[in-house]
Structures are given as C-alpha cells and as structure tokens.
Amino acid sequence: QKEVEQDPGPLSVPEGAIVSLNCTYSNSAFQYFMWYRQYSRKGPELLMYTYSSGNKEDGRFTAQVDKSSKYISLFIRDSQPSDSATYLCAMTLGGATNKLIFGTGTLLAVQP
Amino acid sequence: EAGVAQSPRYKIIEKRQSVAFWCNPISGHATLYWYQQILGQGPKLLIQFQNNGVVDDSQLPKDRFSAERLKGVDSTLKIQPAKLEDSAVYLCASIPGMTSGRWETQYFGPGTRLLVL
Numbered sequence: 001q002k003e004v005e006q007d008p009g010p011l012s013v014p015e016g017a018i019v020s021l022n023c024t025y026s027n028s029a030f031q032y033f034m035w036y037r038q039y040s041r042k043g044p045e046l047l048m049y050t051y052s053s054g055n056k057e058d059g060r061f062t063a064q065v066d067k068s069s070k071y072i073s074l075f076i077r078d079s080q081p082s083d084s085a086t087y088l089c090a091m092t093l094g095g096a097t098n099k100l101i102f103g104t105g106t107l108l109a110v111q112p
Numbered sequence: 113e114a115g116v117a118q119s120p121r122y123k124i125i126e127k128r129q130s131v132a133f134w135c136n137p138i139s140g141h142a143t144l145y146w147y148q149q150i151l152g153q154g155p156k157l158l159i160q161f162q163n164n165g166v167v168d169d170s171q172l173p174k175d176r177f178s179a180e181r182l183k184g185v186d187s188t189l190k191i192q193p194a195k196l197e198d199s200a201v202y203l204c205a206s207i208p209g210m211t212s213g214r215w216e217t218q219y220f221g222p223g224t225r226l227l228v229l
C-alpha cells in the first residue's frame with residue numbers, strides 16, 4: 001500500500017464547475033498537508049498548506065484535512081481554463097528533513 | 113527574486129551512458145532537494161542537502177547516482193551508468209533556512225527531462 005493515494009484522473013469539467021480533488025494516506029503521523037499545482041513542463045508550485053486537521057480557504061481554493069479519516073481534499077470553485085494542470089497532494093511529518101511524500105497527481109482539464 | 117535554476121532542460125542519452133544535471137537554488141537558501149518524477153507519478157525525494165552536508169539520501173540509488181553540493185550553493189546530480197528506468201524529470205527544490213521541525217515552502221525549479229534510450 002502506498003503511503004499516499006490519489007486518483008490520477010484525468011478529470012474534465014466545464015468552466016465554472018466546482019472541482020473536488022482528494023487524497024488518502026496511511027501514516028497517521030503526518031502533520032503538514034499541501035497541495036501543489038504543476039503545469040505541463042514546469043515544476044510544482046505550492047497552492048495551499050494546512051497544519052493538522054481543519055479547513056483553509058484562499059480565494060477560489062479550499063483545502064480540508066480530516067486526520068481521523070486520513071483524508072484530504074482540495075476544492076476549486078468557479079473553475080477556470082487556467083486551472084488546467086496536474087494537482088499533487090503532499091504531506092510531511094515535519095522534523096529535520098521536511099521530507100515531502102507526494103501523491104501521483106490528478107490531471108485536471110477545465111473546458112471553456 | 114530569481115527562482116531555482118536548472119540545466120539542461122532536456123537530455124537524451126543511451127543506456128549505460130553518464131549524465132549530469134545542475135541546480136542553482138534561490139540565493140541564500142540553505143537547504144536543497146533533488147527529486148525524481150517518473151511520468152504519471154509524484155516526485156520522489158532522492159537526496160537532501162543542508163548547506164554542503166547530506167541530510168537524507170536514503171532513497172538515492174547509490175550504485176549509479178551521486179550528488180554533491182561542494183560550496184553549499186549550487187549542486188550537481190550524476191547518473192552513471194544510466195538505465196532505461198531512469199527516464200524521468202529531475203526536479204530541484206530549495207527552502208530558505210535550516211530544517212528545524214517547522215515546515216517551510218519548497219520552491220521548485222522547472223526540472224530536467226531525461227530520456228534514456
């Protein structure tokens with residue numbers, strides 16, 4: 001079993017739709033949870049991070065962490081064609097290395 | 113502020129050849145990471161440096177991969193000899209400070225895309 005599981009998609013939605021992206025994980029010791037966006041032929045860029053359980057909102061993006069279920073989500077409201085990218089969840093124990101464990105990524109296409 | 117620089121952007125080699133990648137982190141960033149991202153997968157950490165010392169190289173295939181950061185600034189990752197399964201994007205990332213238990217944003221470079229034939 002992988003430490004972090006993520007549906008690879010692809011996911012295709014019309015412009016303006018609400019998008020839900022999800023990851024599950026097995027290591028209950030993870031403390032920090034992140035969502036990265038990766039455009040084609042680019043490096044990942046951080047969208048949002050959450051420490052422990054709870055919700056965090058930033059504009060059209062909302063991140064949720066449910067540590068009891070080992071489940072994290074990213075919601076995108078009013079999706080735009082510019083949101084088309086691969087979305088990677090990542091998590092870390094923190095500590096000396098801050099080593100990130102990534103999911104496989106979900107490819108999202110927002111159709112105009 | 114300039115981002116993380118990597119070169120070359122693309123490399124095609126034949127199996128059993130050697131190849132080297134270069135990374136220059138954001139100025140002043142003490143900690144540098146190399147990741148391998150195979151097509152359809154998330155990045156996997158290969159090695160982490162703090163200044164010029166290795167913090168974590170547990171997932172680096174040391175029989176063929178090597179990395180150095182001699183002056184604590186830029187870094188090189190080498191593969192010798194390359195195998196078909198090494199075809200991937202090699203990403204470099206950096207963070208401003210020493211890792212101290214508090215999470216910090218990792219800033220990624222654009223990556224080097226390697227194809228081994």
